[in-house]
Amino acid sequence: MVQLGGNRYGKAEVRLVHVARGAGASGADLIRDWNVGTSLSGDLADSHLTGSNAKVLPTDSQKNKVYALARELGGDVAPEVFGVELGSFFVSSQEPITRARVSVDEYGWTPVGAAGYSFARAGDLVRTTVVHVDAAAGTTVVSGLKDLVVMNTTASEFWGYPKDRYTTLAETRDRILATSVTAAWRFRPEAVAAGVDWDAAFRAGKSAVLETFAATYTYSLQQMLYAIGSALLDALPAVCEVRLSLPNKHHYLVDLAPFGLANDREVYLAGDRPYGLIEGAVLADDAPEPGIAWD
The missing domain is CATH 3.10.270.10 (Urate Oxidase;)
Structure with missing residues (x-):
């Protein structure tokens, strides 16, 4: 059957x-x-x-x-x-x-x-x-953005991770951190019912993403995800939940030694694929259940 x-x-x-x-x-x-x-x-x-x-x-x-x-x-x-x-x-x-x-x-x-x-x-x-x-269940509104490509040329590290027989990645205390931000923020039902200045909310959300990315020193992209999600909740009181997807747009330092040239963090290969993909949600303490899937 x-x-x-x-x-x-x-x-x-x-x-x-x-x-x-x-x-x-x-x-x-x-x-x-x-x-x-x-x-x-x-x-x-x-x-x-x-x-x-x-x-x-x-x-x-x-x-x-x-x-x-x-x-x-x-x-x-x-x-x-x-x-x-x-x-x-x-x-x-x-x-x-x-x-x-x-x-x-x-x-x-x-x-x-x-x-x-x-x-x-x-x-x-x-x-x-x-x-x-x-x-x-009523009306649910989820706003956000995607394809917001950002880069920090320094102020990011990645080390202290577990290693096994397949680990070839070297630890680094200084790296380029780049990603293409996809962010979605769910508005509280009472805010939707009362009315929201949607354009102003979008501008505030975009600013929160950009300002947080620029101001956050990170040891992982996961740390950046949580910082951005927290900033969005602070900037948008009418929002109760944020979901983020941050692909790691890898940049690899090119070995110029065969050409007799030093490369002190200046010339990089921008990797295309494969890439790390970091995803997660940040919720307000009093976030109501969405009632329905909001994908």
Whole structure:
């Protein structure tokens, strides 16, 4: 015997660029460049077990609602606001649907020139948002960022670790520490209900990551993870849990002795793969249980 387990369906990677005409300073345009994903779950067993589509809102309809909602909300709207509105629409308008997950990745643009309509992509950093709207558990909002590449050229060590017959890594008292930060922070339910200045919260979170990375002397990337998570909780009182993923972007000192050259921590090979991957969560003492998975 077999049985149907948890399931969901939706539309992935809906690319949306919204231009808020004249909404910026001195009448400049504002850009919101998003990659939106929707995922719905609920009373959908029939579609799997019998092939009936009577309860399956087409993913094409979900895509079209993304574009329509962008026009309906108008202006310079934070991705968290958009995610809550979109998820709430699906749960309230489709009787079989009891839970909606909405993800929004935002790509930044920097104004160029004085005309107010020219922009340049603002690097690789991506602002992330995941919203769950659940008919029973309520609304969960998780904000964050990914692809924030940072480096300390010194102020990091790595030594004192256990060694076995496979250990070839030499201990170091001075190394480059580099990583690509992925951070996600879960807001307290009462903060979501009361309202959050989402854009200000994102700026504060990003600043906390950067300032902590620059100011922390480390003996491991794990130590950096805990320092960043703690700083985010301090900077964002409305947040109760932080999850971080920090790949170790290795830099290896190149041996220039065969060429008769000294290399006093100047020339490095930037390693691609494999790499160490450090992941973990930092929680406030009174963090409530999330109720639902918030991946």
